[in-house]
Amino acid sequence: MKGEKWNYLYLLPAILCCLFVLIYPLFYNLQMSFREVTFVTLTRGGSPWVGLSNYRSTVHNPVFLRVLFNTLVFWLGSVTVQFVLGFLLALLFSKSFPLNYFYRALVLLPWFIPLTVSGTVFKWFFSGETGLINSLLLGMGLISKPIPWLTSPRLAIYTATLANIWLGIPFNFIMLFTGLQAIPIELYESARVEGAREWQLVRYITVPLLKPTIFLTLVLGSIFTIKVFDIVWVLTGGGPGEASHILTTWAYSLAWQRFRFGEHASVIGVTMLLISILGCLLLFVRRHWRAE
């Protein structure tokens, strides 16, 4: 066909966008992580090269271990509970019952509410004296004094994880629900004829056939969870003190509250390393899946 070379121009918008928001930020952060950058040198240039000193001070920062621990709690807590709830919902909604179609839209709702709204609502829910959760528990006589959901340095990250679980249910639900639709119904019918019980159907038909989707959901869910910023930022701001920072919020506060851009870039470096590992896992899972 004539002029086929020009057809590459169609891809140009995506390439330019990726250069702007992917390649350039990656390399800029990388070089910034080897420099000592203040707000003045950020905008005017001339920040000195300091080698690995940013990485050293990040790793030796007492907050760092806490942040790693928080990220681990936040990640594992979110991904496992979201997955279990999403899976149960997907199993339920793949059967017929009244209002199924309408309810599905409601289950997806948390995905589309602005994160600042969800964050603020949960901030009220979990606040100490007038929070909805404490009012409920106190009113029912289950606790005798308010639980410091957000003000206790020990508890805050678990509270943030609870909020994030709510946010992640729609993604897990719809992934697994879509996966379930692809399983031929005859398989269940013939197993039922042979006298299999409901849980056996799940155990011996659903789970094995759904394995690729399950892996994909878990790995994608992990990547999304490591990337989370808004909900934690709105809910706790990384506080009290720096007790509930995860990697992303800590990186943000280092740059935009303390103006230590070099260390900020090194924290992003650590985050990217973690995400790259998950990204490789994702590629592996998808290749494995295609091969099947």
Add this chain to the structure above:
Amino acid sequence: MRREKRARLIRFVVATVFVVLISIPLYFAIIAGMMELSEIARRPPYLFPPNPTLTYYRQIAPLMTRPLLNSFLIGICIACITVCLAPLVGYGLAKLRLREEVKGAVLGLIFLLQLLPGVSMVTPLFLVFYKLGLINNLWSVIVAIAAGQVPFVSLILATYMASGIPNELIESAYIDGASSLRAFRSIVLPLARPALATAWLLSFMAGWGDLLLSMCFVQNKSLYPASVAMMAYTTSYGTQWNLLMAAATLYALPPVFVALVAGRQLASGLLSGAIK
């Protein structure tokens, strides 16, 4: 069939419990905006507002008008930019005979972009917009988010076009002497309309909900989008939860409405971008 009837009923009850639990945050935000502070703090909480009032909605509405308008503007511009550019890329990826390595490289870039956390874009992009004099200008937010949306939405559209638009239609247009652009405009675009609507809404919501970039790029109060304004009110109104929840409800209503009408399509659109 009596057993199946009972099973349906049980499923319905269980699903209702789940749906109620999931809807609790939104429901209580709406009704908290209609209550006095003392009513909000009652133990155990009221399930319905005892004396519903619109006072707090009225009080916060004038303060939220400007921020909501800014968010709306940001969302509209991002959606339009994305829907202008992404179909071209989607068409290129799904329907044009280009070298596989080139397509693979573009898909690889889009894949990487989805791995990148937003916080790692903030500082480098801030610098660019600072040099361009676009800090405190909504265009910085618009351009940054649109640039993130275009590749992702391209992937969604490519997936849709690959399976939803038959190659024969495009080839017959070529035989009639149409150029690739002509085939794009007269065949692909009209057939891709449902996917374009999804794409438009998804990129609108990406702009409507943004907090991170707006927080850094916009310091001028009159330009605050709703997200940044809400963060500011949280600081200044402290524990006046009725005002804050009224503001939150106003900000959440448009996307909630869209999600109730088109949530399933939007979700499958998002999935087709993430799984590919």
